[in-house]
């Protein structure tokens with residue numbers, strides 16, 4: 001299995017954020033995406049997740065049933081945690097497990113794995129920011145999907161939770177998974193490639209003839 005990205009370009013409003021971007025990510029490796037604020041890291045992840053359209057280019061995931069539409073193979077974790085505040089932590093996780101399909105760890109096992117054991121019945125609205133982030137990360141564990149797209153995954157996590165998540169991510173990669181993670185923080189996800197998105201800025205970013 002491999003993720004192949006060719007000649008990708010991204011436009012937001014009148015600005016081309018990057019163009020000509022290409023890379024191949026093999027199973028069993030992580031790609032760490034860096035670059036200054038506003039270079040398009042989140043936008044790239046949203047394109048890979050099928051949530052935004054590229055301006056140009058193509059992407060596919062070889063070795064999957066539908067290489068040109070790999071959303072079913074993908075976990076996307078954006079800046080927002082996507083929880084229902086009135087539901088308990090375990091209800092939120094059970095919802096995601098049922099919706100995503102291909103169950104992996106049980107809800108209880110996943111909560112233990114991210115250090116949320118004992119908080120299962122609390123409404124998510126009363127969890128701390130770091131606990132909410134841990135719960136979002138637990139989503140990765142309840143459904144089996146090979147490609148993890150992670151936007152600043154360790155935001156709000158304490159040092160121990162960052163280390164614990166690093167172990168989970170390395171285990172995913174070691175089992176043949178793939179990770180694309182945008183970050184400003186150092187992440188150790190095992191065998192890694194690096195992508196500095198700042199290097200893919202076009203020389204002339206403003207698209208002429210397009211209104212903002």
Ligand SMILES: Nc1ncnc2c1ncn2[C@@H]1O[C@H](COP(=O)(O)OP(=O)(O)OP(=O)(O)O)[C@@H](O)[C@H]1O
Pocket residue numbers: 012013017035036037038039040041042043044182
């Ligand atoms: N809907 C939109 N319309 C116009 N411009 C947008 C839109 N969404 C994002 N942008 C712009 O696109 C640029 C890239 O945003 P993006 O969030 O992808 O960057 P980033 O590299 O992830 O930044 P950060 O490091 O701050 O998280 C920013 O200049 C942002 O203002």
